[in-house]
Amino acid sequence: MRAQLLTIGDELLIGQTTNTNAAWLGEELSQMGVTMERTVTVGDDASAIQSEMDRAYRTARLVIVTGGLGPTHDDLTREAVAEYFEAPLHSDDEIFARIRRYYEHRNRQMPEAAAKLAQVPEGFAVLDNPVGAAVGLWHEDADRLLAVLPGIPQEMKGIFRAAVRPRLDGQTDLHEVIHRTLVTSGIGESSLQERLGALDDVLDAHTHLAYLPSTSGVRLRLTATTNGEPNAETRLDRLEAHIRERAGEHVIGEGDVTLEEVLGDHLRAEGRTIASAESATGGLIGHRLTEVSGSSDYYVGSVVAYANRVKQDVLDVGAEALRTDGAVSEAVAVQMAQGVRRVLDADVGVATTGIAGPTGGTPEKPVGTVWIGYADATQCRAVRRQYVEDRTLNKELFASAALDLARREQGR
Amino acid sequence: MRAQLLTIGDELLIGQTTNTNAAWLGEELSQMGVTMERTVTVGDDASAIQSEMDRAYRTARLVIVTGGLGPTHDDLTREAVAEYFEAPLHSDDEIFARIRRYYEHRNRQMPEAAAKLAQVPEGFAVLDNPVGAAVGLWHEDADRLLAVLPGIPQEMKGIFRAAVRPRLDGQTDLHEVIHRTLVTSGIGESSLQERLGALDDVLDAHTHLAYLPSTSGVRLRLTATTNGEPNAETRLDRLEAHIRERAGEHVIGEGDVTLEEVLGDHLRAEGRTIASAESATGGLIGHRLTEVSGSSDYYVGSVVAYANRVKQDVLDVGAEALRTDGAVSEAVAVQMAQGVRRVLDADVGVATTGIAGPTGGTPEKPVGTVWIGYADATQCRAVRRQYVEDRTLNKELFASAALDLARREQGR
Incomplete structure (x- = not known):
């Protein structure tokens, strides 16, 4: 219909x-x-x-x-x-x-x-x-x-x-189409498309794939029409299997599940707690984690260390690292993650330090640069990402990158 | 056009x-x-x-x-x-x-x-x-x-x-309409409408008022058509004067100014810094304050104390108050605001502790209950507010209430 x-x-x-x-x-x-x-x-x-x-x-x-x-x-x-x-x-x-x-x-x-x-x-x-x-x-x-x-x-x-x-x-002409949605994280629309490769074997006139990008990830909508066409479910199964094989750990769930829910489920399953140390994201990671009802099971809290002295005084980031490497650096991101883990007594610490813009960029660290820190009982590390020019978008993308890094580490 | x-x-x-x-x-x-x-x-x-x-x-x-x-x-x-x-x-x-x-x-x-x-x-x-x-x-x-x-x-x-x-x-066939927007804060649409009273004297067929409510406040859009009608500016002046007289300190600015910008301007003008202690808002106050470019002039940071032990260990909230009054109480809100002011060495501290829902409500403290704490060098206090059933909406409304309380205290 x-x-x-x-x-x-x-x-x-x-x-x-x-x-x-x-x-x-x-x-x-x-x-x-x-x-x-x-x-x-x-x-x-x-x-x-x-x-x-x-x-x-x-x-x-x-x-x-x-x-x-x-x-x-x-x-x-x-x-x-x-x-x-x-x-x-x-x-x-x-x-x-x-x-x-x-x-x-x-x-x-x-x-x-x-x-x-x-x-x-x-x-x-x-x-x-x-x-x-x-x-x-x-x-x-x-x-x-x-x-x-x-x-x-x-x-x-x-x-x-x-x-x-x-x-x-009561109408007889319903059910022309069936849908499935796969939720991805940590990969952009173009890169995802490249990874999925040619889809000629799994798409046809009655089987479609749509990309729905947002700052927290790309959702993939799989659609099959059923009118007179047999095996709609089988066609979607094949398409889904192809996507899952190619996109690997970037596929985080189905339907309207969110990145913060998936991370929360991992943490709860492993009985772990999480805390965030936020500079560039200003509290957005904590805000997103607490959008999930029941997040108090695993979310302890955050320290938003916007001023450098809060990074030093509350999170124990070394003055040396701040002076030599600067606030937006691998060393500071790692120390922030370690610091918040220790100060708030959490199993996992994530941290962001970056330049959301529109001002504050330099040739070496342009607007959109962020270091994401991660620490748990067995390891600590940081990754650098480079995003866009817009302050609000950058904050969202920085927070998504931090949540995604934590999600992958728990998923192992 | x-x-x-x-x-x-x-x-x-x-x-x-x-x-x-x-x-x-x-x-x-x-x-x-x-x-x-x-x-x-x-x-x-x-x-x-x-x-x-x-x-x-x-x-x-x-x-x-x-x-x-x-x-x-x-x-x-x-x-x-x-x-x-x-x-x-x-x-x-x-x-x-x-x-x-x-x-x-x-x-x-x-x-x-x-x-x-x-x-x-x-x-x-x-x-x-x-x-x-x-x-x-x-x-x-x-x-x-x-x-x-x-x-x-x-x-x-x-x-x-x-x-x-x-x-x-650059086009010549734009309608001759003039607009003004007044931004209000800390008052809902119905209460605002009641306060403005009958507008027969200041509205007519060519002079309109629209209410644009959001979780951060109600914007009022004043419109006058000028085609063939004289004195459009004068008509808007009269309407604006009426609104400002009736709505008083709830009018915080014009155009697309935000509550967090107005608060930031007040703080910068007085050379004060601010920090937030957040439970129910999960970091949203810090996120909103840092949406403003240049907020590092006055925003120091936040402690998101989602777990009660963070309220105690980091913010020095007394075990006695948590036990007797509960986490969602006047005493805890005040102690959180005082604590974050002290721990992050800021001039002003704001705090939220409440029940965003959908679970956790009781007959005395139903979902939507929040205590907003405030502390500066000369005073500390807390106010109770009661909002809605929806978690996301509540978090936004709690954060707006905290930002508005801080805004009014700086504006004096």
């Missing part, structure tokens, strides 16, 4: 609201086996709504419309849809009574404008709203399915789960 | 990535006086890209395309755009050399696929990328402007700021 989504609202166009409904519906539908082929956003404008409605309705089996169903004068979706279907609006007594009860329950007078929420176009079914006053609308014929939902995310989700999903589950 | 946006990527359609580019570009363009009338998302599919490209290009003065410019086989935008314009692709020597240098700089072999990044369609200008290897593309004729940008948000923003905005600023 192919679907298109039409999201309506000026606030989406001017960026006052990020379109999280599109992402949520895209994920829900693709997991149900519906192929989302296109999403469109237009403002609160009846003719734009009708023209996009027409285009989507003529090409997709399922059309979902969100937004513009509220009571105010700039909510135009209900009228625009009714007019498109040439379906007169009538007030539904049951909905009207329910809306009145909704306000009574809250000891509030029902506003006059709320009566609009009870208007249903002829030939449309009502989709009950378990979490609010506005209902959704449903239209179905032999060729086309249409759901019209409110734009408020909680209400949209509530109606989708309670009333749209059951109606879609 | 009317604009349409075409965002490309399977990951957007299946909800693996939320389309934040659309929101960011929508806000930037509307502040420049460009009317965004429609955004469309399609997958990595050459014919879908061309068909949407055609529709947008035939109706809008400005078309922005994002995504699908990378080096891999599923990046099809460059080829699709070149084919749409019947413009042969040629390799640009200068870009090629720059990409090679980009990899040399990082001591890495340039992957063969990266050569694709140097391909430019005939008749297109190159938009330099200040933060990465992929460049943007620009096409301009008497009727139409077209910008093609990478999908990675940092790169898209970098190119937009450096190369697209200046080209648009």
Whole structure:
């Protein structure tokens, strides 16, 4: 089944609201086996709504419309849809009574404008709203399915789960595609592609691979279409095996797992604790480790040693190393990792010292240079990496490199 | 000027990535006086890209395309755009050399696929990328402007700021709209709205106020249209004066200034240094303070005391307070702030201890409870705040509350 989504609202166009409904519906539908082929956003404008409605309705089996169903004068979706279907609006007594009860329950007078929420176009079914006053609308014929939902995310989700999903589950033309996601770490998009090599043996017109890069790593999305094509699972198995063989230890997990979760699982499994000594990352490693619920099982804490005297006084970094090699150096990175391991009494210490920019670079140590330190009971070492010009990006990339180094050392 | 946006990527359609580019570009363009009338998302599919490209290009003065410019086989935008314009692709020597240098700089072999990044369609200008290897593309004729940008948000923003905005600023058909943004801190959207009261005297059909809430505070966008309407500046002056009078010390600045920048400016002006002692925020306060370039002038460092023994051993929090009052308490927050001030030898110490969730709540201290500690040379105190159920949101809100408390104390 192919679907298109039409999201309506000026606030989406001017960026006052990020379109999280599109992402949520895209994920829900693709997991149900519906192929989302296109999403469109237009403002609160009846003719734009009708023209996009027409285009989507003529090409997709399922059309979902969100937004513009509220009571105010700039909510135009209900009228625009009714007019498109040439379906007169009538007030539904049951909905009207329910809306009145909704306000009574809250000891509030029902506003006059709320009566609009009870208007249903002829030939449309009502989709009950378990979490609010506005209902959704449903239209179905032999060729086309249409759901019209409110734009408020909680209400949209509530109606989708309670009333749209059951109606879609009854359709026979689902499951056109299956997906898998492999999560990688410690390797850039181009290098990863090079490592994977020619994929002619494992990709074909019905088996696809997409690269989704971010500052914490590249996710690989494997997709196989199943319509009339046999062995979709087998094709994905072959593609996954190829990737795992080529990318080796860079593949850290599946689905929406994160680098910090994988590191945490390794530490927990081995009963080890970790602490970070951070200069260039300013606390970001600790922040990322503690994004994982339950991280107190293995995360002890961090020392953010932004000033050199904190490196010396708290982490015991030698004045000699700071003077001779400079704060951004192998020696200092190693001593920071060792120091935080000792001071916070942790099994593993990781450290970052680098130049996030935009200022502070030199010809030998340009902006983007970082030394990542690592220390545990049996070894200590540091690696140098060179990233980009942007301060925020560099901090993210430095932190990812440190988490990845710690992850690999635990994985052995 | 009317604009349409075409965002490309399977990951957007299946909800693996939320389309934040659309929101960011929508806000930037509307502040420049460009009317965004429609955004469309399609997958990595050459014919879908061309068909949407055609529709947008035939109706809008400005078309922005994002995504699908990378080096891999599923990046099809460059080829699709070149084919749409019947413009042969040629390799640009200068870009090629720059990409090679980009990899040399990082001591890495340039992957063969990266050569694709140097391909430019005939008749297109190159938009330099200040933060990465992929460049943007620009096409301009008497009727139409077209910008093609990478999908990675940092790169898209970098190119937009450096190369697209200046080209648009030179256009004569920008809307006559003037904007101001007031940045607030330490107050939620509803409370702020209540405080501002009825705005009938200062708002009219040509003078608007929008609330832009985030975890670090609510920004207020003041807009006045000038087409044929006189005194736009005067109208904004009156609106601004009203807001400043009502919101008082919650207004911390204008434009895109951040809470951490304002705090940093106060500290620098008074020659003071700051350190943070973090439990629930896990390093996020240090991370946010160091997002500001030049923060080493006043930021000394942090101790992330996630484990209670770090609170005791490194920050000298008393065992008695931890036992009697618990880690999430006024006494512990104050002692953490005092401790980090002393241990890192800073003028100001801020501290957080709370329950970010989703587990760990009790009837007396539910998830979302936080104590914020503050200490300087003349005083120490702590305040209790109660936020939400979500771990990530709570960490952001806790950090904002701590930064805001420190900001108010310096501002006196």
